Amino acid sequence: MPVVTSDDWLADTRASYDTVAVSYADQLRDAIAGDPYLRAALAVFADQVRAAGGGPVADVGCGPGHVTAHLQGLGVDAFGIDLSPGMIDVARRARPDLRFEVGSMTDLPLRDASVAGLLAWWSLIHIPDDEVPTVLAHFHRVLRPGGPLQLGFHVGDTSRVKTEGYGGHPMAVHVHRRRPDEVAAWLRDAGFEIEAHWLCGPDEQVPQALLFARRPA
Template identity: 70%
Template sequence: MATDGWLADTRVSYDTVAAAYADQVRDSLAGKPFLNSALTLFADLVRAAGDGPVADVGCGPGFVTAYLRNLGVDTFGVDLSPGMIEVARREHPGLRFAVGSMTELPLADASVAGLLAFWSLIHIPDELIPTVFAHFRRVLRPGGPMLVGFHVGDGSRLKTEGYGGHPMKVHVHRRRPERVADWLRESGFTVEATLTLSPYAELPGGMVFARR
């Protein structure tokens, strides 16, 4: 996990499952009022901070990017997987998508008014989270809001199959909200709110709102 091998494995895995993944998650915000409300609040925070472009980092097939755009936010997507970006561009031809890694985020300093990482940190090793958050802070404008979503829990597992039975090789990491919040503070963010979704479910979710 200390080498770049995990990054190549993650890229190949999501290239392999891109179409099947898109089919499975396309309507995943339907009937999820807390997720919808969190995204709406995030959009409101972006506007209150002065508005401007918003990066959906780890956008996958772009359904959340499109959701934010429908809320009136100038959102574009970045994803490690060229296969995912191809699907996103096909399904949302009016939106902007680019290939890029959050470990070396290809965005200019202070170039975005807000940043979303919606369950896209789950494959990043713990030791690289500070590097990722440093990039997030670098590209955010002063005062810009950020929303991070993730699996809540402890430990990691190796996922070898998924989304239609296709082969994968990705480590899936669960984190405690307080640990994510600490990483953010250590990276220079102000943590404004945390939320745990379905804490007693098999796979609970967490969200942290922060600001540069």
């Protein structure tokens, strides 16, 4: 496989999700409603935000905004950020009452200590290992002291290039599967405290993990 530069993988990821934005939104429309564990994780996150004093919450890698909208329904002042303008267009059409912005988690366009909580579900999976510390440093920077962080990701030890998805559309996006202990170590190195770890579908071919962390007060 040829060496992929930072600009290449970012451009490829953006273009891939621009291509699949509409079909992706269609396929994931009922994902939260159909999964009690995801709903429970979001309910825990919403409670943590309220317990920390409330305030704006960033859904980073928000895609078509279905998680952002669910958080809003839980009484959280949530807004979404995504690398893909196509995804943001879909999110804005679906929920014009919510705030959605184009931006990259590798250079997060938020002020220091400006959000009360941050959630990144299955978006860190496209970030190369050597870029993860930069991303987590941005997460730590923008979170208020005491603010919760929740990460969702695929569990495993492999990386691959996804060339097709969501209705058969062409894609060129790297997908990295990682062990929870590895991600937790990165979070600790970035200054976070780990509070909980959920493993969903442990008997499935690709389990899913949720890590609950917090920027210390």
